Amino acid sequence: MKKVLKIFLWTGIAFVAAAAVSAVALKLYFTQERLKSLVSEYSARYLSREVSFGSVSVGLSGFSLRELRVSERPDFSKGEFASAGEVSLRPSLRELFRRRVVIESVSASGLKLRVVELKKDVYNFSDLLEPADPGATADVKKEGEKGGSAPLSVSSLKVRDSAFSYRNAAGDLAVDMKKIDLSASDISPDGLFPVEAELVMDVNSPAFKGSLPAKLKGRVALGGFDVEKGRAEIEKGEISFSGVEVSFKGSLSNLMEPDAKLSISVKPFSLASLKGFIKEPPALALPAAEASADFKLRFTGIDIRSLSFSSGFVRGSLKGSKAWEPEMTYDLSLEVSADLPETDSAALAALLKGFKVPPGLKLPPAKFTAKASLKNGRADISGFSLSNRSFSLSGASRADFGGKELRASGSLKADLKDIAEIAAAAPAMTGPYKPSGSASAALDYSYAGKMSAKGKASLKGLGASFADHVLSGLAGDVNFTMDSASSGKLAGKLDGQDFTASFSAKNLSVHPKAEFEARLAKLVLKDLPAGQSEKKAGTEKKPEEGKPFYSDVSGRVEIGAIEHPNFNCAPVSMSMKLLNISGDMKALDGSASFSAGAGKFSELFVFAGRYPAAKVALTPLLVLRKVSKAAPALKLPDFNNISFEKIEGDYSFDKGLMRLNKSALVSSTADADSSGTVNLPSGKLDMKMNIKLRQDSGVRMTEPLGMLVTGTMDDPKVKADIKSIVKQPAVKKAVEKLTPAAEKMLKKLFK
Incomplete structure (x- = not known):
């Protein structure tokens, strides 16, 4: 701010000096040529610049200059530093005789000032800040100290359609003030006088790009032309940027490095309008805001003594300091509080425009x-x-x-x-x-x-x-x-039944490894509504291609009883140690075992289809059901509906291949045990089953009937074990009476 004030001060001196010299020259010589010669000599000596003007008019009421131009140092070949379309000054001659300088009016239009940073702290006006003749300056100071300055007042000052521009040395900051209109009246060195100003400031920088229209109305005191003693009272100030409208009022003391006390108001706006400050800001509607600020603005930074603010239901305060010279530093403290009101989806949708707000919210x-x-x-x-x-x-x-x-x-x-x-x-x-x-x-x-x-x-x-x-x-x-x-x-109740559990899991984001133990008094499974458990063909989302997501699970479960419309038993014990579990089961390794006490199942395929874990555990029984249908000649019981005394299973897994170490069913209808392998990814079977019919089946066997099962889960191929058939007592007696041809016939029968 100090540099800017000096710019305007020396530019004003240049204009006034040029105007004064022009007036004296006109009085003495009364020719444009002589006047221009004197102005050139003065500007070359004291300003190290060229000064030119188009014309001068002089009368008893004052004089005016048109097309005034001040060059960059040393001449116009380096560019134009400042210019004015017209400058008019109307002094009071009567007051001059009383040793008082009273200006009736000063007006200017088309004032233009161009400031360029040549390098750090060096500007195109820096030479004006050092007097060309130090001895002359010292003499002026002594004269001022001896006799004091003559009283000065200006009744009216008007500046219209003027501009100011600034460019930094790095080339990434450009500030253009345009359409500057300024008016003041009753200007004096000491008293407060009214001022009104209006301008538009365009800023182009990495941090912000935009246009800032501004207005100001208030009163200013010059402090005897000592800027540090000057003060201002702002009745009303307005500035807007990117659709945000800000108004302020307050007071300033020390116009060189202001001590400010301001009241600030911000009208409601949307964050979406701050595209110059925020990249892709959300369309968040913000309410009006009020703030009260007390701060010291220095050339090197700002000290915020207090800044309190409120906006809707939000209140807060800020204090601290920020410096930009000699380096960027800051030390700020912020406190915020909010009494958030009750709200709902409709209110949030109005506040968060552009965001999808879930319906039915009641916060x-x-x-x-x-x-x-x-x-x-x-x-x-x-x-x-x-x-x-x-x-x-x-x-x-x-x-x-x-x-x-x-x-x-x-x-x-x-x-x-x-x-x-x-x-x-x-x-x-x-x-x-x-x-x-x-x-x-x-x-x-x-x-x-x-x-x-x-x-x-x-x-x-x-x-x-x-x-x-x-x-x-x-x-x-x-x-x-x-x-x-x-x-x-962990302890609680599941469907009213006592439940305890503990678990641990690690590596959750890459390859989860979980261990658990659980106990449940009774598990009640309700039959799912039709269609809920089975998705229509083509509606199930296919997993993305690529490496499957694997997990490892080990643990033990004890359940007092299981109840389901298609399956019930008591008690149940399960343990497992499974590695590389995935949707395709191609890499599945490990082991699993279970045992289930007395119970009953019906429509076994329906039950297994609705519970994937049950499908794996009951795979041998599902195959047994398929076998009973695939080999009607064996007259096996319907294993789809059966009461049982016990079911046991002990399986091991290697790259998706399930090996049946033990798979046994004990019931009053039949006893069955299975061995062999089931390829879970492909469904291929390589199993041997031994079935011993019991009294409830209508047929009583003393020796089990053996079967070899191949094919797939969907289409099993069954071949009876002839040796096990021959071992049946009734068959054995009949076979002994038959010729060897009968044995061939049996083989063909049970192919």
Whole structure:
């Protein structure tokens, strides 16, 4: 600001000097030629520039200059520094005789000033700041100190259609003030006088590009032409940029480095209008804002003693300092609070234009507070909180962005006092799950090229509904990181039955590895509505091509009983250690085993089709069902509907190939055991089954009937084991009486 004031001061001196010399010359010589010669000599000696004008007119009421031009140093070959279309001055001759300088009016139009930064702190006007004749300047100072300055006043000052331009040395900042209109009256060295100004400022820089129209009305005191003693009272100021309209009023003291106290108002606007400041800003509608500022503006920076603001339900304050010379530094403290009102989807959609707001939101009132500091590449949020009667969220954070890479750390705490009430804020999303209970969580996080987090969650009577099941009263602790989770004992109820579990999981983002234990008194499975479990052909989304996502799971489950319309048994025990689980099962390794107590199943294929895990576990029984239909000559029982005493399975897996180490069914109808392999990805079978019919089947066997099963799950091929048939007592007696040809006939019969 100091440099700019000096620019205007010396430019004004140049104009006045040129005008005064012109007036004297006209009086003495009364010719344009003599006047131009004197002006040239004066400007060359004191300004080191050329000065020219088109014409001068003189009368008893004053004089005027037209087409006044001041060159860059040393002459017009280097360009034009300043110019004016017309300058008119009308003095009071009567007051001059009283040793008072009274100007009735000063008017100027088409004033233009061009400022260029040649290099750091060197401008195209820098030579004007050093007097050409130091001795003469000293004499003037002595005269001023001896006799004082003559009183000066200007009744009227008007500047119209003027301009100012600035370019920096780097070439990335251009400021153009145009359409400058300025008027003032009753100007004196000491008293306040009214001033009105209007201009348009165009800025082109990396940080901002745009046009800033501005208006100002107030009163100014020159402080006896000592700018540091000057002051101003702003009655009304207006400035707008990118659709944001700002008005202000207040007072300034020390016009060189102002001490300012301002009241600022901002009309409602949308963030989308700030494209010059923010890249792709959201269409967020902001309410009107009010601010009160007390600050000291220096040539090297700004000291903000206090800045309080409010906008809608948001309030805050800012204080601190920012310097731009000799280097960019800042030290700021910010406090913000907000009483967030109750709102809904319609209000949010109006506020967040361009964003998709979920329907049915009903957000309750909440309170937000935050304290932060910014200092030279570091941001510290010493504390923030968001809370209402059903939840609270608090934390602290620190970010260091002054180095090559961003580094950050912080902590968060959440207390979900009433999850049901929280969920009621979004009924469309949470309604089907009916969440309830309470929970709390705390975590610490850090970022240094990669995010990491570690925390603990405590569940207190958590409840939810899912897949026709109801979880209630779940309690326990869960520890977690960005890529792992584990728990101690979790206890609750599933469909009213006691439930306990514990788990651990790691490497969640790349190849999850999970371990678990669970106990459940009884598992009740409801029959899914028709069509819900089976997707229509072509509607299932195909997985993206590429490497499958693998996971490892190991653990044990104990269930007191299982109830389903197609399957029930008690009790059930399962254990597994499976590696590389994926959708295609091509890389599946590991082992699994289970046992189920007495029960009954019907429509086994329907049950297995709705529960993929059951389909794998019951694969041998599914094959047995297929075999009973594929070999009607064997007159096997219908294994689709059967009561059983026990089912056992022990399987191992190698690259998707399931080996049946043990697969047994014990029932009053038949006993069956299976061995061999099942290729899960392709469905190919290579199995041997032994079936021993019991009394309830209508046929009693003392020896099991053997069968070799090949083909696929969808189309099994069955071949009876002749040796096992011959071993049957009734068959054995008949065969002994037959010729060898009968044996060939049996082979053909059971191909």
